[in-house]
Amino acid sequence: GIQVEQSPPDLILQEGANSTLRCNFSDSVNNLQWFHQNPWGQLINLFYIPSGTKQNGRLSATTVATERYSLLYISSSQTTDSGVYFCAVELGGTSYGKLTFGQGTILTVHP
Amino acid sequence: EAGVAQSPRYKIIEKRQSVAFWCNPISGHATLYWYQQILGQGPKLLIQFQNNGVVDDSQLPKDRFSAERLKGVDSTLKIQPAKLEDSAVYLCASSWNSGGGGGTQYFGPGTRLTVL
Structure with missing residues (x-):
């Protein structure tokens, strides 16, 4: 099956710092989503981004489908950004809708 | 718009017992x-599931x-x-499937199951 690798596995920042999270995938995908899992376990959609670049406030994401990677940028980090960030990919064809998740990046932002 | 609802939020059972979780998706999500x-x-x-049929299990x-x-x-x-x-968090998600792909998936808060 498809492999999804995220890096780094852990990241510790001071409030106000910027960071880049990476997601590599081993096969062509129909779609890619980024999620934030907060300390209470709720998974929150950040981006639905099969290709190109999107921005939402302090967060932005870029997916280069031809090179099989995606990046999530967090600028001016805040303590509320702490949690686990997952990327998940969806294969096309008969596997539409089926998301395969990476192992996540654990982000800790200190005040 | 209400999100995905799940219950219970927490459950502790002994091994070999049975347990059931419930999920109500976002209205209109197939x-x-x-x-x-x-x-x-x-x-x-x-x-x-797509509507009431199984797509992938x-x-x-x-067993x-x-x-x-x-x-x-x-x-x-x-x-x-x-x-x-089986101790884990069980998450339910739903999406509006446009037919060209699974669409954005929205997750519920999950049920945390502990098996002793």
Whole structure:
């Protein structure tokens, strides 16, 4: 099956710092989503981004489908950004809708 | 718009007992998913429904897990009998499937299951 690798596995920042999270995938995908899992376990959609670049406030994401990677940028980090960030990919064809998740990046932002 | 609802939020049972989880998706979402998330890992898809039909249950341990989605709205996931390794968070998600792809998936708060 498809492999999804995220890096780094852990990241510790001071409030106000910027960071880049990476997601590599081993096969062509129909779609890619980024999620934030907060300390209470709720998974929150950040981006639905099969290709190109999107921005939402302090967060932005870029997916280069031809090179099989995606990046999530967090600028001016805040303590509320702490949690686990997952990327998940969806294969096309008969596997539409089926998301395969990476192992996540654990982000800790200190005040 | 109400999000995905799940209950209960927490459940503690003894091994070999049975347990059931309930999920109500976002109104109008045709596709419903159940995921299992073991501590320290990403969620893993167990079963996917399109309306009330099963699209994918290839990773569902069918000897002990079952799921149904009667009337194409809410869904239940059952484990019988439970094993220690079933301790995990069970997440329900839904999406509006446009037919060209699964669409953005929205997750519920999850049910944290502990098997003793």
